[in-house]
Amino acid sequence: xxxxxxxxxxxxxxxxxxxxxxxxxxxxxxxxxxxxxxxxxxxxxxxxxxxxxxxxxxxxxxxxxxxxxxxxxxxxxxxxxxxxxxxxxxxxxxxxxxxxxxxxxxxxxxxxxx
Amino acid sequence: xxxxxxxxxxxxxxxxxxxxxxxxxxxxxxxxxxxxxxxxxxxxxxxxxxxxxxxxxxxxxxxxxxxxxxxxxxxxxxxxxxxxxxxxxxxxxxxxxxxxxxxxxxxxxxxxxxx
Numbered sequence: 001x002x003x004x005x006x007x008x009x010x011x012x013x014x015x016x017x018x019x020x021x022x023x024x025x026x027x028x029x030x031x032x033x034x035x036x037x038x039x040x041x042x043x044x045x046x047x048x049x050x051x052x053x054x055x056x057x058x059x060x061x062x063x064x065x066x067x068x069x070x071x072x073x074x075x076x077x078x079x080x081x082x083x084x085x086x087x088x089x090x091x092x093x094x095x096x097x098x099x100x101x102x103x104x105x106x107x108x109x110x111x112x113x114x
Numbered sequence: 115x116x117x118x119x120x121x122x123x124x125x126x127x128x129x130x131x132x133x134x135x136x137x138x139x140x141x142x143x144x145x146x147x148x149x150x151x152x153x154x155x156x157x158x159x160x161x162x163x164x165x166x167x168x169x170x171x172x173x174x175x176x177x178x179x180x181x182x183x184x185x186x187x188x189x190x191x192x193x194x195x196x197x198x199x200x201x202x203x204x205x206x207x208x209x210x211x212x213x214x215x216x217x218x219x220x221x222x223x224x225x226x227x228x229x
Contacts, residue, residue, distance in 0.1 A: 032214040038157075043205065046216045091157055097214055107158040 003027050004096055006106035013084055013113055020080045021109045023094030029074035030096035034103070035067075038091040047092075050077060084113040116141045118208050120220035127196050127227055135191045135223045137206030143167075145211035148182065148189045153203040153222070162204075165189065167211070196227045 050056035056069040
């Protein structure tokens with residue numbers, strides 16, 4: 001299957017700072033990609049959908065000004081958590097959509113805001 | 115609206131027991147995909163299977179088997195002769211059969227296999 005990387009794999013930051021998470025597909029290109037969030041012992045919840053070159057579409061309840069998504073190319077997307085707060089501590093997972101209706105997930109980034 | 119229900123929150127078994135994880139879904143689409151993922155403590159999702167709604171054949175892969183029944187909107191997952199390494203959270207998911215659509219996940223079932 002396809003390979004997706006996320007960087008960093010874990011990050012600790014102070015409240016009020018911003019954190020950028022990179023999601024990169026290593027061996028294929030995809031027009032659409034997704035960002036999910038998973039709180040401890042909970043399921044994955046879709047945060048936003050982005051298409052390369054377009055603005056992201058955010059799910060209800062997800063603040064677009066707080067979670068900035070930049071789908072810079074067919075192989076790279078970034079999620080920036082601005083002015084992070086402890087309640088933003090979570091596991092963030094990206095996925096790329098393939099033309100064969102499969103999604104390739106990154107390994108996730110664990111964010112802890114102190 | 116689409117929905118995936120995994121009624122079993124936690125299951126504990128002893129090694130070598132068989133265990134079935136239930137998944138019930140709701141969708142108005144006639145064409146859709148169903149998935150199972152394994153999430154070990156590391157957090158990385160491990161893809162197990164994708165099933166097209168038109169393909170109701172059951173599938174077996176080693177110790178894993180899946181029972182898809184459209185009549186009851188269920189897509190259950192059975193692990194035969196469970197092993198400690200099977201301990202993880204298992205998610206059932208659903209998506210439209212259309213490119214560019216996200217997966218809708220169930221709440222997951224935590225499986226603990228003891229030796």
